Amino acid sequence: MRRTYVWDPVVRLFHWSLAAGFAANALITDPEGDLHLYIGYGVAALVAVRVLWGMTGSRYARFSSFPPDPGAAAGQLSDIATGRVRRHLGHTPLGALMIYNLLLTVSGIALTGWLMTTDMFWGIEWPEELHEALAAWAEFSVVLHVAAVLFESRRTKVNLARAMVTGYKEMPGTSAETRQCAHSGKTRPDPGS
Secondary structure, three states: OEEEEOOOHHHHHHHHHHHHHHHHHHHHOOOOOHHHHHHHHHHHHHHHHHHHHHHHOOHHHOHHHOOOOHHHHHHHHHHHHHOOOOOEOOOOHHHHHHHHHHHHHHHHHHHHHHHOOOOOOOOOHHHHHHHHHHHHHHHHHHHHHHHHHHHHHHHHOOOHHHHHHHOEEEEOOOOOOOOEOOOOOEEOOOOOO
16 A cells, blocks of 8 residues: 555645535525625635645646546546546546536636625526526536545545545555556556456
């Protein structure tokens, strides 16, 4: 087992704070109440910090380490279908697409929520309808994200949720089997997989 520090405190704090804020606004707070509004502003601030950290942060936090790559995502789906296991120190290609999806969706939710508080858009239906549609899409995406984390943790034998708590990924196999591929952030597939 090789233990590698991957997720810095900013990434981990962002992840769990965003999850808590989104869950609170989606499941607990009154959508018409001040608390919903304040949590929404907090979530927007979290996304802004994450975007800045994505440009200046640690290696695996930077967007350059996980660019959106539909071809690589298709390759990961192919790996899943064929039973091949490729472990990634950073985000997987499908995980990267989910991160961009959630960042954009949550930004849209925050923007439409704010628009509803302005005089210009007060009482106009489309910002509220778009806000609700984006919230529904985010809820679906979160369920898919959690299911994918559980599935990939079991399939790759890397506890992804624990890594997002501790910051360390524990990669099974010998050091030769888990050697990082150059420039990709991936590790080599297990022999015989």
